[in-house]
Amino acid sequence: MKPKMLLFILAISVMLTGCRGKSATGTETANSSPAIASKSEQSPPSATSMPHDPSAQLDMSKLSDLFAFADGEGKKLITLARQPEEAHAAEKEMQLYNLAIGDNGNVLNIRYAKHQSRTELDNGRQSAHNFSNLEGDIYDVVDGVAKPDASYYLVSDEQFDVRSLIPLEEMEVQDIPADVAQAIVKVKGRAIERGWLLAKTDEGQQVSVVQFKRWGDQMLASLVLSDGDELTFMDYPAQYDANSTWRVDDQSELNSRMFSILFAARTSDGIALGFKWTGAEGENISILKQSGNRFEESGIVSGRYQSPI
Template identity: 45%
Template sequence: MRKGWILLLLITVVAALIGGCSKDNTKKDPSSGTNNEQQAQDSISNTTESTPDDEPQANNGLESGANQLLDMTVIQSGTFGFADQTGKRILASVEESDRGQLESMHTAIGNSGQVVTVRYVSSQEAGENDNGRQTAQNFDNQAGELFEVQDGTAKPNETYFLISGAELNQKALLPVTDSREDQVPVDDSVKEEMKKSKNRDVQNVWQVAVIGEGQPIYLVQFERQGDEMLASLAIKTEKGLVFQDYPAKYDENSTWRVDDGGLVSPEMFSFLFAAKTADGLLIGVKWMGAEGENVSFLSQSGNTFHELDKQYGRYMSPI
């Protein structure tokens, strides 16, 4: 009789357990407001959406076209400097408001797109023998912010642009090939296009460089019209020439630069670097004169260029 009661009790417990398992098991989780079944489904969906096959399209910036462009904030936050005679140090000129960024500047770019890694060292005070020239010969005497080149060697006495290493997308950079010494003949059709664009005859034109796979940069001086002078840099694009104009008043000694004799020449122009941006090309232009070098950035917008506010002047006379 006792065994019968025990057996009956076991049957009752098993039946209760089976009944509990067969009830609706979608009771809501009070902590999330969703039921357990939905949570499981959401977990599966989230896993599917973040599979390795899908992720590169959204997140792999190095492969997507948009992320092969230079962020223009790089230019706004950067600063200029010049290399010493060994190419292992760079002395930068820094605005007071930008001194807090010195420790984060790990990249210098110049010399037609050469990139070197740098490390901030310290402020350098002017020495007793400072002659005021921003040159490699006067490097140790000039006041400025001193950087050490750690990876690579800068070209001695060249101008460099220093930025935060994390901000430079090197895939945005385009090679710049100097073609001044090659004296490449400029096609008559290009000269005619220049003439029509400015409605004035061309006095001289030179190919000074090539960007990327074969995009020429021309320097052109147009014929004088009274006292009105015009020189331009022109970039050949698929849609035609894009100009950066440099108008000036004629002076037989100093029209554009001191002691230029009213002429421009290809020897005056070289380039820091060129890069792709969301609006078009960005080109760092170096214009050498009798007393030193002026550096500016040309930013393309449609079929025109404009100069950015970020500029640099190196007093180097006598060079």
């Protein structure tokens, strides 16, 4: 499914209003996500500090579709509406969720607090500044601290075997290694316009995103997992639009700040990736599953409407 078509899943009850985003520059390599605001010097436990077992596998049939984001202090999370929209789940069910997985597989222990009702001050934006006005289920972060305003995937320890998480290196976004770029071009038969290395695992895999050169009105971007000589692609074809090709107001160009990897985990079929793609109007989140030399949508998707007011 194309990300532009996923908008919205995201909107829930809000009409999309395209707001001007920054033009992309093909030379950016730094990630501009906000720094962690903490009540202590302790960092959130990461995949490298969780129990790690190379033989453990994630059973994707057990996974839920519950996502959340953090408040401005990183002390609380509020859930995002699930799709298709459903009645509020029973408190007993919500209490089962005790783990929150964030960028690069960082795992936090959480505890259900309460259901929060919407207030008249809600402006429809699913952002930290509107946290106290939104309807959703509230969870307390019981150890460490969440990254303020960042998105998290909520699971129970029975649903998600955290030992299946593949540790990801903490790194700045970089240019794609030349040998990987050459291999991508060879497979696709298409020159790369711009691209970035987003993540590396401690097992040697690399996750990149590329925008290929335009062919007439045909545009193509791909998320690429490189594992030795093997490449796995999630393709995002689109029709050229000078203003909005993949996302509203993307100016037909991608940039490194749009993307991040939520987690990587082993499954019986390969690797599952939590993938975030941010645009001017908000953030799309999807969990992808490997099938041979390509990724497929798992059907577990969410998103946040964050368009500036």
